[in-house]
């Protein structure tokens with residue numbers, strides 16, 4: 147491994163990531179990140195699923211909808227997006243003139259990958275040519291370009307409710323979120339067969355046993371979880387809705403069925419309460435998103451310092467992906483979900 151010093155030349159900096167670089171151990175990364183943010187007029191947007199150190203240096207922490215809005219509103223020249231690839235792409239779609247950096251370009255998403263744009267387009271053209279496509283924001287720019295309206299887990303119900311009751315709809319890519327929305331809206335949307343590897347892994351059996359050991363704890367779950375988990379949940383909501391619910395609820399303990407990164411913010415906002423990660427159906431006893439966790443504080447510092455890896459796309463693709471994003475923003479504003 148190469149050891150890099152802060153004053154070192156910028157020559158030969160890798161463009162796809164910094165996997166072989168080891169930082170000078172005396173470097174105060176937190177202070178350096180703050181210095182670079184000021185010097186480059188940069189802003190750090192971090193998803194709730196990022197590691198605690200990254201959340202602590204972020205200028206804005208949020209879920210998909212909040213981050214999309216923050217990306218649209220920022221006056222910064224550089225957006226460092228501490229999240230996964232589709233989120234950084236979303237920031238670029240909304241901010242074509244800004245530099246958008248992703249600390250690790252390999253930070254992908256199993257849910258996004260489950261909907262390859264060309265395959266989806268062929269399937270829709272063959273089977274459901276007249277359906278409106280409502281697509282969860284957890285998808286690639288190519289998949290957004292295949293869509294009529296984008297939604298997040300915060301605004302999905304309002305988006306679907308805004309469409310005429312008899313309008314045929316395909317919901318993609320998350321079949322669990324889609325099935326939950328079918329129940330919430332009384333619709334019968336056609337569901338694309340995609341899922342998130344993190345939210346699908348929770349064990350109903352282990353959750354039931356955990357609830358027996360913590361009878362006063364409320365089970366709060368993200369709608370990307372499978373139906374049996376959602377059915378026994380006390381509250382179902384987007385990541386931000388789960389956070390707000392946990393803070394405001396009079397209950398003192400919660401079993402949390404979503405990516406465990408959110409527990410950092412929950413514990414910060416409600417330090418006297420107890421948050422227990424819901425157990426997954428595997429032996430490692432962790433429910434961390436391996437894609438989100440590819441970003442590290444060190445990679446975030448290096449991408450700020452060297453301005454790479456950068457998210458780029460053709461203007462044709464960006465404009466095609468922007469159209470359904472803008473429809474989401476307009477409907478969300480009309481529904482009072484955005485200011």
Ligand code: SF4
Pocket residue numbers: 195230254255256257258284342343344345405435436437438
């Ligand atoms: S938690 Fe699931 S949906 Fe979110 S980035 Fe990871 S794989 Fe994708």
